[in-house]
Amino acid sequence: MAAGPRCNRVMASERARLSGRTMKNLLTQQGRRWRGLAAELGHVTVLHDGPLCGCGQRGHLEAIASGTAIARWVEEELKRGSVSSLVNERPVTAKAVSKAAHAGDKLAIAALERAGRFIGQALADYLHIFNPTAVIIGGGVSLSGNLLLDPLCESLKKHVLTRHYLDRLTIEPAALGDDAGLMGALALAREIESQV
Ligand SMILES: [Zn+2]
Numbered sequence: 001m002a003a004g005p006r007c008n009r010v011m012a013s014e015r016a017r018l019s020g021r022t023m024k025n026l027l028t029q030q031g032r033r034w035r036g037l038a039a040e041l042g043h044v045t046v047l048h049d050g051p052l053c054g055c056g057q058r059g060h061l062e063a064i065a066s067g068t069a070i071a072r073w074v075e076e077e078l079k080r081g082s083v084s085s086l087v088n089e090r091p092v093t094a095k096a097v098s099k100a101a102h103a104g105d106k107l108a109i110a111a112l113e114r115a116g117r118f119i120g121q122a123l124a125d126y127l128h129i130f131n132p133t134a135v136i137i138g139g140g141v142s143l144s145g146n147l148l149l150d151p152l153c154e155s156l157k158k159h160v161l162t163r164h165y166l167d168r169l170t171i172e173p174a175a176l177g178d179d180a181g182l183m184g185a186l187a188l189a190r191e192i193e194s195q196v
Contacts, residue, residue, distance in 0.1 A: 041122075042061050043055055045058075046065075046121050051063040051064060051069065061119065065114075065116075065118045066094075066139065066140070067094030067095075067141055070140075070141065071091070071093050071094050073111055073114065074086055074097055074108065074111050075092050078092070078107075082107050085103070085105050085108075086108060095140065097112065098144045102145075102147065112141075112147045113147075115141060116148045116149065116155065117152070119152050120156035120157075123135065124165075127156075127169070128160075128165070131165060133168050134169070134170045134172070135169065135170070135171045135172070138173075152171070
């Protein structure tokens with residue numbers, strides 16, 4: 001990592017405490033104030049007239065940097081004639097892209113760098129709004145490690161209004177990886193059931 005504000009790491013226990021408390025507070029507040037609608041952090045526009053998102057809008061972060069979007073971008077690059085070991089892994093999956101990137105495949109590395117740059121761009125906006133001290137990256141992209149996190153952090157430094165937002169910030173892959181969202185939904189369902 002280059003000199004300057006770092007994307008720090010935190011201990012697992014601290015990470016769990018931070019993410020659990022923050023998410024519980026957020027969900028409680030949203031349920032009361034926003035008629036049960038959750039924050040849709042993946043549905044922010046990061047590329048005007050960009051790829052079509054599953055929600056029907058264009059250029060959303062989810063349409064560019066989710067695991068599905070990363071795989072789709074690689075597929076499109078292969079159709080344009082890009083050279084990659086993934087040419088024999090059709091249909092391309094995010095997991096295959098991550099594996100190929102760790103093996104040194106240049107197209108796969110470029111795909112993760114692209115996704116990381118856009119996540120960093122969006123994350124700068126989130127810091128300006130929420131100014132959190134910890135960010136947990138979940139979903140399929142979280143499995144890619146530093147190949148995604150390093151360009152993410154560089155992009156974040158580039159887009160953030162002032163480096164002070166990064167002074168105490170930690171960025172960490174979700175401990176439960178791709179299952180984090182599913183397990184969170186299960187925990188929330190159990191909590192709601194216990195209140196009925
Ligand atoms: Zn969307």
